[in-house]
Amino acid sequence: MKTLFFFITLTVLNQAIKAQMKFEGTHPPNKEVLALLEQEAKIMDNVRNVSQRDSLRAQILSKGFFYHGVDGKPINLDGLTKRQTKNNFQALEAKVISETLYQYESTAILVIMEWQKIKDKGVISDNYNSVLIVMGIENGKWKILSDIMGRKPKLSEEEMKKANK
Incomplete structure (x- = not known):
């Protein structure tokens, strides 16, 4: 179940782009990266x-894209x-608690903390989790390289108050 949180993460990206996103890194937010995240959402x-x-x-997604869940087993699309x-x-359902986009010259990393409600194998559960989405330039275009679920x-x-609103 935990390895499938990737899809929830992407669903909440639309909220993340519209919400108060923090920006860090060595470069200002790249408009192509933001457009990529919006397209995914x-x-x-x-x-x-x-x-x-x-x-x-x-x-x-990159041709070499992989998802890495909390089970420690990377898997392709x-x-x-x-x-x-x-x-x-x-x-x-899902709620973004916080999101920070780290923008660098040829790499961007989106870090999200979220609450989500999912159904997996017939069981409904709600969870808090962290997500790391790595993007990079591949053949001149920004692509999503990997999605990594944290504990x-x-x-x-x-943050708890924000999640419970």
């Missing part, structure tokens, strides 16, 4: 069929699509 928000959604996502389909995974974050009192 639109796909995740509007396309519920797993195969169709992931075929659209494939166009903005095809494997993740098959697993999500088999588990009947559904993103039900349950330790939230400050202020």
Whole structure:
């Protein structure tokens, strides 16, 4: 179940882009990176069929893209699509608690802390988690290189209040 949080993360990216995103790194936010994140969020928000959604996502992911879940097992997009389909995974609700985009010359990293409600293998659960999305320039275009799920974050009192609003 924890390895499928990737899809929730992308669903909440639309909120993240519109919300108060913090910016760090050595360069100001790159408009192509923000457009990439917005495109990913639109796909995740509007396309519920797993195969169709992931075929659209494939166009903005690196050919070497991998997802790394808290189970410690990296998996490519095809494997993740098959697993999500088999588990009947559904993103039900999500809230971004905080997000920071670290922008560098040829790399961008989005760090998100979020709350989410999911259905996986028929079980509904809600969780707090952290996510790291790495983007880079591939053949002259910004692509999503990897998505890495972290363990349950330790939230400050202020972050907990924001999550419970």
